[in-house]
Amino acid sequence: YTLKFNSLCIEKKENCSHIGSFFVGPRKKFMDQLRQKTIVSSWNEWDPLKHVIVGKADGACIPAPEPALDAKVPEDSDMRGQFGPRPKEMVDKANELLDQFASQLEGRGIRVDRPTPMEFNQKTSTPDWQAETMFGCMPPRDVLLTVGKEILEATMSYRCRWFEYLCYRPLLQKYYDEDSEMRHEAAPKPRLTDHDYRQDYLSDKIGVQKRLEWTANKFFVTTEEEVLFDAADVLRFGKDLVVQHGFTTNLKGIDWLARHFPGHRVHTVNFPGDPYPIHIDATFTPIKPGLIMNNPQRRLPEEQREMFDKNGWEIIDSAQPAHNSPPPLCYSSVWLSMNVLVLDTKTVCVEKSEVYQAEQLDKLGMEVVEVDLRDAYAFGGGLHCCTADVYREGTCEDYFPIQ
Ligand code: DAV
Numbered sequence: 001y002t003l004k005f006n007s008l009c010i011e012k013k014e015n016c017s018h019i020g021s022f023f024v025g026p027r028k029k030f031m032d033q034l035r036q037k038t039i040v041s042s043w044n045e046w047d048p049l050k051h052v053i054v055g056k057a058d059g060a061c062i063p064a065p066e067p068a069l070d071a072k073v074p075e076d077s078d079m080r081g082q083f084g085p086r087p088k089e090m091v092d093k094a095n096e097l098l099d100q101f102a103s104q105l106e107g108r109g110i111r112v113d114r115p116t117p118m119e120f121n122q123k124t125s126t127p128d129w130q131a132e133t134m135f136g137c138m139p140p141r142d143v144l145l146t147v148g149k150e151i152l153e154a155t156m157s158y159r160c161r162w163f164e165y166l167c168y169r170p171l172l173q174k175y176y177d178e179d180s181e182m183r184h185e186a187a188p189k190p191r192l193t194d195h196d197y198r199q200d201y202l203s204d205k206i207g208v209q210k211r212l213e214w215t216a217n218k219f220f221v222t223t224e225e226e227v228l229f230d231a232a233d234v235l236r237f238g239k240d241l242v243v244q245h246g247f248t249t250n251l252k253g254i255d256w257l258a259r260h261f262p263g264h265r266v267h268t269v270n271f272p273g274d275p276y277p278i279h280i281d282a283t284f285t286p287i288k289p290g291l292i293m294n295n296p297q298r299r300l301p302e303e304q305r306e307m308f309d310k311n312g313w314e315i316i317d318s319a320q321p322a323h324n325s326p327p328p329l330c331y332s333s334v335w336l337s338m339n340v341l342v343l344d345t346k347t348v349c350v351e352k353s354e355v356y357q358a359e360q361l362d363k364l365g366m367e368v369v370e371v372d373l374r375d376a377y378a379f380g381g382g383l384h385c386c387t388a389d390v391y392r393e394g395t396c397e398d399y400f401p402i403q
Contacts, residue, residue, distance in 0.1 A: 060136030
């Protein structure tokens with residue numbers, strides 16, 4: 001069938017240019033596409049990666065002030081007080097690096113798909129609010145959560161990111177068509193009214209000391225008004241999901257995930273020491289079964305270690321970042337150093353300038369693949385952030401039988 005279909009298309013290609021760009025590419029690539037069977041499945045952060053989405057920087061904006069975002073942008077950040085499209089040279093550079101990363105993965109036999117950027121420099125609104133700009137689609141990890149054969153669109157918790165899922169819909173629809181067992185789900189869209197955010201966080205003069213106190217007491221910017229979560233607050237360990245309670249995910253969000261995945265055990269964690277707790281992936285990084293790197297400034301509290309200790313998992317301090325400050329216009333911290341992408345239990349992608357992190361993983365016996373990505377950090381994060389799993393080999397295992 002494939003060959004027949006293929007020869008028909010090749011034949012048609014000459015006189016049917018309107019048939020679309022899908023058929024116009026080089027013949028080999030086209031045949032490869034036909035041969036690849038799409039499988040959606042990923043149960044953890046370390047099984048052999050076979051198919052992944054890598055984000056794009058096109059048209060990304062610095063979002064306009066809004067309650068949840070203001071709480072996250074560091075008080076001394078160069079981004080405070082400005083919004084709108086990011087400088088073109090920075091977009092081009094970030095895209096060059098993301099394209100290069102995609103090619104590196106493809107060179108290792110991993111299938112890579114890219115999202116469809118939209119006009120992010122436009123106002124969006126719902127009956128409840130209006131946002132001046134959108135954000136971008138560099139970090140698919142924030143939006144898409146793959147658990148087994150399901151890809152779930154997170155609620156998100158910033159107004160500027162409410163419509164971001166649209167950038168991934170062309171891919172999700174394709175996967176849905178191509179894998180008859182794929183489950184495409186979307187969490188309930190939140191209203192994101194002012195009731196969702198603590199007014200206390202509206203000031204830009206809170207100070208780090210006060211923030212550390214608040215976050216240690218789990219007094220975060222988001223309230224418990226409604227279900228809220230970002231996908232990047234979730235780590236997958238087979239039968240167990242570990243979810244960070246912080247600025248972008250509230251307890252209702254975690255409860256919703258537990259009800260939504262009844263076959264899983266869902267664990268709530270938080271990491272005192274982080275004045276801006278969003279997303280778990282620069283804080284707690286599983287490398288392979290039994291081994292997790294933890295940010296030494298944001299250690300998992302003793303009382304939350306039990307399930308790891310009991311089951312013989314080791315939690316080690318990650319190496320120090322190589323930089324003292326994030327790159328310009330970046331809303332993430334220097335700890336993107338530990339935002340690595342594990343390709344399999346022996347291979348890990350580390351940002352090229354993060355020499356201490358690379359050295360640590362090398363000493364742990366991993367093959368380190370260097371990836372130049374620092375100039376894309378500002379667009380939404382590091383190597384883990386800018387990817388989302390479609391397919392990793394492997395099955396749903398119980399790594400924590402003693403609960
Ligand atoms: O440390 O700023 C960044 C995570 C982005 N997904 C941090 C967390």
